[in-house]
Amino acid sequence: MFDAVSECRKCGKVVSFEQYERSKFCPDCGTFLPNPRQPKCWVFQFNPITYRWFDWVGEKRNIEQWLASQHTRQIHKKDKVAIWASGDKAGFYAIGEIETNPSKKPINQEQEKYWTKSTDVCKFQEKSSVIINM
Numbered sequence: 001m002f003d004a005v006s007e008c009r010k011c012g013k014v015v016s017f018e019q020y021e022r023s024k025f026c027p028d029c030g031t032f033l034p035n036p037r038q039p040k041c042w043v044f045q046f047n048p049i050t051y052r053w054f055d056w057v058g059e060k061r062n063i064e065q066w067l068a069s070q071h072t073r074q075i076h077k078k079d080k081v082a083i084w085a086s087g088d089k090a091g092f093y094a095i096g097e098i099e100t101n102p103s104k105k106p107i108n109q110e111q112e113k114y115w116t117k118s119t120d121v122c123k124f125q126e127k128s129s130v131i132i133n134m
């Protein structure tokens, strides 16, 4: 399905399986690389009432911050995501790739105004989130 990758624990460099076969050391910092893993695919779900995702995407945005409060330890850079809307327009609307490992950071200002409730915005300060590229 997806090509396996190995991620350097020290500097975060992602190495392809082919590269790993040639050298088991990080090309950037020389650290011994962990066994390659298959990227996983995650479903990120939103409710159009609380997050105006359709408006956000309508402005041709392709970089987006998502909460990764569940499975935080299993989610890795280079994993794939499918964006699912709940409610009246339920369905999958986009496919993306995770660009950063989960970490706690406040929601970016651009995206903040697309959330309709401040309690949801606060979750970004309490829980891990990732940046995805669609």
Ligand SMILES: [Zn+2]
Residues within 6 Å of the ligand: 008, 009, 010, 011, 012, 013, 026, 027, 028, 029, 030, 031
């Ligand atoms: Zn490295």
